Amino acid sequence: MILERIQAGIYAANCYLIGCEKTKLATIIDPGGDVDSILQLLEKHSLQLHSIILTHGHGDHIGGVDGLKMETDAKVHVHTLDGPMVKNAAMNLSNMMSGPDVSFYPDVLLKDGQMLQVGKLELKLYIHLVTHVVVYVFVLMITCLQVILYLKDQSAVQILKAGHLSKS
Numbered sequence: 001m002i003l004e005r006i007q008a009g010i011y012a013a014n015c016y017l018i019g020c021e022k023t024k025l026a027t028i029i030d031p032g033g034d035v036d037s038i039l040q041l042l043e044k045h046s047l048q049l050h051s052i053i054l055t056h057g058h059g060d061h062i063g064g065v066d067g068l069k070m071e072t073d074a075k076v077h078v079h080t081l082d083g084p085m086v087k088n089a090a091m092n093l094s095n096m097m098s099g100p101d102v103s104f105y106p107d108v109l110l111k112d113g114q115m116l117q118v119g120k121l122e123l124k125l126y127i128h129l130v131t132h133v134v135v136y137v138f139v140l141m142i143t144c145l146q147v148i149l150y151l152k153d154q155s156a157v158q159i160l161k162a163g164h165l166s167k168s
Helices: 035-044 065-071 080-086
Strands: 002-008 013-019 025-029 048-053 075-079 108-110 114-118 121-126 138-142 146-151 156-161 164-167
Touching: 002 035, 013 035, 025 114, 035 065, 048 065, 048 114, 075 080, 080 108
Parallel strands: 025 048, 048 075, 075 108
Antiparallel strands: 002 013, 013 025, 114 121, 121 138, 138 146, 146 156, 156 164
């Protein structure tokens, strides 16, 4: 498994690349901008972008979606409650940020507990964590011996290996 964090966009939103080493498929979580840097990271690992997961629809987390969609065949996944937000620059606040207005139609509207397969990796998407926005996406990734816990509102990735918790 490949896991890298990128501080993307003018607001340096935490963006994560998760890739399957076996199939070379990857997902990006919250591409806030810096599309060229994200594409270079995909190229560095010889990965093909399979999907884009949005934890929520604010402009600082979605600024790179249009650019990645133009360069790849990746499908955009967002919770059903944030679907209207990504379609409207005023609702996602991108019209008030430094940069272009951002609006697009997501490919997949997520529901709680939905599974997403990225190569040999399984991501279980947990929704409805109460934070400063309507929803946040909580991603559990299950691999042979690792469970990755992606908790966006703490900007941390917790790695659980055989009962041992370490932070990276």
